[in-house]
Amino acid sequence: MNGPWRATVLGSQAAELLRRPGRFAATGLSLLIAAFVVFGAVMAQQIVTATVVDRFRGTPDAVSLVVTPKDAADIGEAGLDAIRRTPGVTEAVGRVDAGTPVGGSAAERYLALAADPGAGPLAQVRPVDGAYPSGPRRIAVDTRAAEAYGLAPGSTLTLLLPAPDGESTRRVPVEITGIVRSAATAAAEPTGYAPGPDLLKLLGMQGYSRVDVRTDPPAAATEAAERIRRAVPGAVVRSGDEVRDEEARAAVADASDTLELAGVFLAVAVGAAVLVATSTFRIVFARRVRQLALLRAIGATSRRLAAALVAEGAVVGLLAGAAGVLAAWGCAHLVPPVAGRFGHDLSAPAALPPAQAALTVLGTGLLAVLAVLAPSLTASRVSPLQALRTATSGESTVSGAGRTVLGVLCAAGAVLLARQQYAELPEPGDTAYDRFTALTLVVVSGGLAFLALIALGPLLVRPVLSALAVPLRRTGAAGRLAVAGVGGAPARAASVSVVVALGVCLVGSTLTCLASLDAYERYKETLEAPADFRLYAREGGTLDRTLAADLAARPELADVTAIRTAEVVQDGRSATVSDLDLTTVRSGTGLTARTGALGRLGPAHVVVDAEHAHRLGVAAGDRVTLESEGRPVRLTVAATLPGAGPYGGDFFVTAADLTRMGADPAPTLITANAAADGAEGRTRAHRAVTGTLTGPGRGDGRVVAEDAATRTGTDDDLRTMATTVVLLLCLTVLVAVAGVATTAGLTVVERRREFGLLRALGLSxxxxxxMVTLECALYGVLGGILGLALGVPYSWLVVRVAETSAPFTVPAGQLAAVLAALVLVTAAAGTVPALRASRTPPTVAVAQGD
Known part of the structure; x- marks a missing residue:
């Protein structure tokens, strides 16, 4: 280099960064956050993996070898004895994994059965109460089975085992000798345990599905494995470490589902960071227009100037990426001790993963290059005459016709795709609808709509501001000046507000879809279990007429309801009509009407499920004809359901109308609820149902009682998914808030003369x-309004495409809370820039631009 390094184009840019480090921080903040959240996800996966591996317990640590049969045949007692006699083998136990229904209960229940020695290094259970069984027809149960079935040491349990002929069932009473606790992490169902030989005799089985082997010393396992293969031909012998690693990997894979979901939303957060960085670079380069024009005046070409600006962006990205990686690594090491203070046991992550760290830093640099590319090309074309002028505000003076045309085209494409999916929405009962393709097209339509919002944002800012200006102008001079400040730079306001709108759109639409899904889950629960217990005849047909009265006489039960059904013909097709009063279904379970009201059901009226209502083309107030015993019955539709009816009913009428259709007076099924809340009340209710059905006169197994408590609910999974998704989407909002803070900070620097003039005119x-705080809050308001205006309609379309029976539910309270919180956070993001602006002296009004 012939001259000093500052004389080169790239050198001048580096000198500018060194002279104004605040601008470097402003341009790199959003990229630093993106690197932090990406590498934070990597460290979170390491924490989850380390925690699962440290806490997972499957095959006992003392197991040196695991022997399994190669074909379907189990390893018999002879094979187990051969393994035990193998030189080097210290101990060998056979494992059995089976299960059987449990008798003595009106509701069908199940008990898993496993073979375990109960003591020693190869045992997977530890006694809690009583003694471990020894002898025939004796078992120990885990704490889950003891609680679910009311068992204790000394009690008996009836197992329903298959008879030798394979067709009938034999009732085998067993004694509960003790309560145990399993050390296996994967144990998730009520289980009984007994020594292997005793369990084989009880079940009538011929062999073991697996044999765990302990060798002494452990190093002798390799030689013992070869001897076992010769002693038991066809056996598959694997090391205990291999089996434990396989089990741990499976457990980690299950725990990584949430992290895979996180990757989708991390991509959105990274995209938001690129938008914020692009806007920030554009503002910074506009602020340096005189410097760039001087470089052009002394001979710098546009190409060299653009390359220097891109190189500057790459340096900013690499430094921001390195800072984000180090910050995420440090936070990851703080998470376990902090979580421990709140009672959560997490394992510390391993050492810094160099490959992932390098990829994150390089990726952040690439993102910076992508973000700086368009602003650098625009800034490099500055005219040398700009050296004679002061810095501009960054608002483009070039006609936005091309941008407007692009926005209109994107908007038109989004509308056409959305309209196509609306026209092709599935109807109830439509099983041939390709929901995946439809949802993909809806996402594409949403992406085009967001691109249209980016392109048309400057045109939308002022109309929205005009509506907001009315209340704000009443707050005084600060409010009027805030509206003028945001409206005076619509392109800048749009670039910031669009990122906020992206976060609000995603969070709002997610909350709306999850609220609709939650309502649909409650509706499905109503269909499957409108009451705690459902009783019906095992072979079909009707129940004893006095059974409902006997159940109602039990104080442990409440809301005992006898329900009748009948078969009718409608338009040549068979259908089920029921006299179930849909308004008596316990409240809070989500049974609603799509048209009409369930309470309007009366004489000569009917409630129709969604599939039949669609096929008949009827809604509330229309007439339908049902044919019963060859006689047509004309009914008025009181309401239609959003989906199927409870207990498989297609039409629901009053009891008098069902009798008029010739239905049998005996009930088809009976429902009942527990009189008292809680597990104890439900246990007493279950015993009352069992006691009522005991004996040949009352059912003796011919009547089945289904317990709704045995159904696996999805509420917890849904809440976990909702919380995880919303928290991940908040990363996008975090990036948007960082963009607001950055923009406000650069604006304060750029408008110092304006603030000085306002101070000189008497503004405190x-x-x-x-004023500055309100401007930042306006970015949040603009983004919130635009985001909800885009997100709610697409939420409706997603819900209709995903499940046409789901009731569309708008969580107005949650959306209002999100909007209010966003306004407060964006206002808080401008606190520091506002403080700087308030300290601007009036003398700056007469100073020249820098």
Whole structure:
């Protein structure tokens, strides 16, 4: 280099960064956050993996070898004895994994059965109460089975085992000798345990599905494995470490589902960071227009100037990426001790993963290059005459016709795709609808709509501001000046507000879809279990007429309801009509009407499920004809359901109308609820049902009682998914808030003369502070309004495409809370820039631009 390094184009840019490090921080903040969240996800996966591996317990640590049969045949007692006699083998136990229904209960229940020695290094259970069984027809149960079935040491349990002929069932009473606790992490169902030989005799089985082997010393396992293969031909012998690693990997894979979901939303957060960085670079380069024009005046070409600006962006990205990686690594090491203070046991992550760290830093640099590319090309074309002018605000003076055309085209494409999916929405009962393709097209339509919002944002800012200006102008001079400040730079306001709108759109639409899904889950629960217990005849047909009265006489039960059904013909097709009063279904389970009201059901009226209502083309107030015993019956539709009816009913009428259709007076099924809340009340209710059905006169197994408590609910999974998704989407909002803070900070630097003039005209520092804070809050309001305006309609379309029976539910309270919180956070993001602006002295009004 012939001259000093500052004389080169790239050198001048580096000198500018060194002279104004605040601008470097402003341009790199959003990229630092993106690197932090990406590498934070990597460290979170390491924490989850380390925690699962440390806490997972499957095959006992003392197991040196695991022997399994190669074909379907189990390893018999002879094979187990051969393994035990193998030189080097210290101990060998056979494992059995089976199960059987449990008798003595009106509701069908199940008990898993496993073979375990009960003591020693190869045992997977530890006694809690009583003694471990020894002898025939004796078992120990785990704490889950003891609680679910009311068992204790000394009690008996009836197992329903298959008879030798394979067709009938034999009732085998067993004694509960003790309560145990399993050390296996994967144990998730009520289980009984007994020594292997005793369990084989009880079940009538011929062999073991697996044999665990302990060798002494452990190093002798390799030689013992070869001897076992010769002693038991066809056996598959694997090391205990291999089996434990396989089990741990499976457990980690299950725990990584949430992290895979996180990757989708991390991509959105990274995209938001690129938008914020692009806007920030554009503002910074506009602020340096005189410097760039001087470089052009002394001979710098546009190409060299653009390359220097891109190189500057790459340096900013690499430094921001390195800072984000180090910050995420440090936070990851703080998570376990902090979680421990709140009672959560997490394992510390391993050492810094160099490959992932390098990829994150390089990826952040690439993102910076992508973000700086368009602003650098625009800035490099600055005219040398700009050296004679002051810095501009960054608002483009070039006609936005091309941008407007692009926005209109994207909007038109989004509308056409959305309209196509609306026209092709599935109807109830439509099983041939390709929901995956439809949802993909809806996402594409949403992406085009967001691109249209980016392109048309400057045109949308002022109309929205005009509506907001009315209340804000009544707050005084600060409010009027805030509206003028945001409206005076619509392109800048749009670039910031669009990122906020992306976060609000995703969070709002997610909350709306999850609220609709939650309502649909409650509706499905109503269909499957409108009451705690459902009783019906095992072979079909009707129940004893006095059974409902006997159940109602039990104080442990409440809401005992006898329900009748009948078969009718409608338009040549068979259908089921029921006299179930849908308004008596316990409240809070989500049974609603799509048209009409369930309470309008009366004489000569009917409630129709969604599939039949669609096929008949009827809604509330229309007439339908049902044919019963060859006689047509004309009914008025009181309401239609959003989906199927409870207990498989297609039409629901009053009891008098069902009798008029010739239905049998005996009930088809009976429902009942527990009189008392809680597990104890439900246990007493279950015993009352069992006692009522005991004996040949009352059912003796011919009547089945289904317990709704045995159904696996999805509420917890849904809440976990909702919380995880919303928290991940908040990363996008975090990036947007960082963009607001960055923009406000650069704006304060750029408008110092304006603030000085306002101070010279008599505006107090507190009023200037309020003005800047209100401007930042307006970014949140603009983004919130635009995001909800885009997100709610697409939420409706997603819900209709995903499940046409789901009731569309708008969580107005949650959306209002999100909008309010966003406004407060964006206002808080401008606190520091507002403080700087309020301290601007009036003398700056007469100073020249820098």
């Amino acid at each position: 520092g507190a009023a200037v502070h309020r």
